[in-house]
Amino acid sequence: MAAPSKFAHVVYQTHRFEEMIEWYQRIFEATVRHRDDKLAFLSYDDEHHRIAFLNLGPAESGAAPKKAPGVGVHHVAYTWKDLGELVDTYKRLKTYGVLPAVPIRHGLTLSLYYQDPDGNMMEFQIDLMGMEEADRFMRGPAFAANPVGEPFDPEQLAARYDEGKPVDDLVFRSDQPESKGHAIVRPDGANRHGPPAVAAGGPRKSSSA
Numbered sequence: 001m002a003a004p005s006k007f008a009h010v011v012y013q014t015h016r017f018e019e020m021i022e023w024y025q026r027i028f029e030a031t032v033r034h035r036d037d038k039l040a041f042l043s044y045d046d047e048h049h050r051i052a053f054l055n056l057g058p059a060e061s062g063a064a065p066k067k068a069p070g071v072g073v074h075h076v077a078y079t080w081k082d083l084g085e086l087v088d089t090y091k092r093l094k095t096y097g098v099l100p101a102v103p104i105r106h107g108l109t110l111s112l113y114y115q116d117p118d119g120n121m122m123e124f125q126i127d128l129m130g131m132e133e134a135d136r137f138m139r140g141p142a143f144a145a146n147p148v149g150e151p152f153d154p155e156q157l158a159a160r161y162d163e164g165k166p167v168d169d170l171v172f173r174s175d176q177p178e179s180k181g182h183a184i185v186r187p188d189g190a191n192r193h194g195p196p197a198v199a200a201g202g203p204r205k206s207s208s209a
């Protein structure tokens with residue numbers, strides 16, 4: 001047996017072919033690698049395609065239906081490099097009028113859930129733990145008591161982070177000791193407030209628990 005070496009791409013069928021291509025190009029700063037009347041392939045990195053669309057054409061009823069809740073994919077998740085990138089992405093998307101439907105401090109990740117024009121959900125996240133630490137956390141009592149996490153205010157996070165103030169209490173769940181710290185500071189704001197910047201929300205060594 002061999003496991004897959006990576007996750008490669010996701011393909012959506014849509015009645016909003018043009019709108020979806022435009023939205024994903026903008027949100028992911030993606031490039032269209034191929035496009036015809038039936039298919040479009042987009043990529044945002046060195047993979048040949050990360051997201052593709054099958055054009056279902058106009059909806060028969062006129063109005064294109066949105067994804068209905070129920071059986072099937074709930075969301076697809078993408079990881080950003082660090083908190084600075086996630087905050088900057090939040091601010092960039094906000095300038096398009098695109099806001100997260102749900103912002104959640106999961107504990108092992110900090111996550112913003114967005115919906116595309118068809119209603120497909122995606123999670124934009126940063127990792128807050130290394131693999132071993134995340135594994136311990138997911139097997140522990142706090143996760144058993146609350147496997148989802150807590151909501152947070154991304155606007156408050158962005159504002160405070162940009163001011164160079166610590167944001168540990170917004171990044172971590174209130175039941176995590178890290179939430180009481182003052183370590184996560186925007187690096188370029190670190191000279192104005194608090195201790196020197198560390199971590200900045202990026203992946204931490206699993207030995208740092």
Ligand SMILES: [Fe+2]
Pocket residue numbers: 075077123
């Ligand atoms: Fe997720």
